Amino acid sequence: MTLVVRVEKNARPAQTDALETAARAVLAILADGRSTGEGEWAEAMTAWQDDRIRKIVKRSRGIEWRRAESVPGITMTGVTAEVRVFPPTPVDAVPLELANLQVSGTDFEDSEDPAAPEPGVPVLWVNPELDMSSGKAMAQCGHGAHLAWWALSTVGKKAWAAADFALAVRTASAAQWESLLASGLPVVQDAGFTEVEPGSRTVIADHPLLTR
Numbered sequence: 741m742t743l744v745v746r747v748e749k750n751a752r753p754a755q756t757d758a759l760e761t762a763a764r765a766v767l768a769i770l771a772d773g774r775s776t777g778e779g780e781w782a783e784a785m786t787a788w789q790d791d792r793i794r795k796i797v798k799r800s801r802g803i804e805w806r807r808a809e810s811v812p813g814i815t816m817t818g819v820t821a822e823v824r825v826f827p828p829t830p831v832d833a834v835p836l837e838l839a840n841l842q843v844s845g846t847d848f849e850d851s852e853d854p855a856a857p858e859p860g861v862p863v864l865w866v867n868p869e870l871d872m873s874s875g876k877a878m879a880q881c882g883h884g885a886h887l888a889w890w891a892l893s894t895v896g897k898k899a900w901a902a903a904d905f906a907l908a909v910r911t912a913s914a915a916q917w918e919s920l921l922a923s924g925l926p927v928v929q930d931a932g933f934t935e936v937e938p939g940s941r942t943v944i945a946d947h948p949l950l951t952r
Contacts, residue, residue, distance in 0.1 A: 741766075741788065742829075742838050743882065744808045745846060745875070746822040747799040753821035755848040755874055759909040761818035762797065762878035763864055763885035765825040767905040768814050770889050771897065774827075781812075781827040788828035792931065795882045797875040798841035807837040823878075846875030857908035862888065862900070862947040865912040865920055870942060876935045877942075880928055881909050884943035887926035888950065896949040912944070920944045925951070 743762055745753065753761070769775055775785040800808050809815065813826035826838065857863050864884040866877060885907065889897060900906075912920060921927065926945040932938025 741769075741793070741795045741882075742826045742834060743795060743797045743878065744800050744805070744824045744826075744838065744841060745797060745878065746801065746805050746824075747845065748801045748805075751820075753848055754819070755850045756854045756909055757818040758821040758823070758846075758848050758874055759864075759866075759878055759881045760907060761816050761821040761823045762825075763881040763907055763909065764818075764905040765814060765816035765823045766795070766882040767885050767889055767900070768816055769825045769827070770886065771901045771905075772814060784827045784829065793883060793886055794931070794933075795879040796843065797846060797878045798838065798843055799846050799875070800841050804841060808841070811835050811837050843875060846873060846878070848874040854908075854910060857910060860948055862907045862945070864888075864907060864909045865916065865944045865946055866909065867940070867942050868911050868914055868917055870936055870940060872935055872942070880930065880942040883928040883930075884926065884945040887928060888945035888947045891926050891945075891950055892947065893949075896947075899949070900947075917944075920946065923951070 773779055774781045776782055813824050815824040864881050927941050928943040930936050930940045930942050
């Protein structure tokens, strides 16, 4: 599954907003009617979810972004970030408008530390011991949201969709991370194709409906 983040020359997204927007984009395509039943993306989404739910994040700007917008998908907008997500395809069948986009250059920063998450909002906790590029972290947060979605009941999924997939992404403290690992919440374990060692646990999805 390809996600494309918009990175204009003088308008780079903030780190946390990029992570949150990517995760929300993944949820949006999972919940979309085209991804289920007889929908036009359903076959591709089902085949992908029966295998590895691999995601890759690329960047674009200007005319590249406009070309990406012409490919069927869903755009999610945050405060500073725009992320477009596309139905999964085999590696050799990625649309040309996406295939040549760059993976590098997705290193973002926050101008200040993010505030504590609002009570009741699902949180994707990032492993404090891993050094990941923004693009890699965006993909991992997408995985975390995906695993939380799978774990929710139909009622829970509808409630999250009705809330526009509200969520927060924060980096856990070392003590928090250890506690979360023992909580039974969904944990992303990376295959290790890029940046981190195989088996690295990158994100834990802490959705309130999964702890009741």
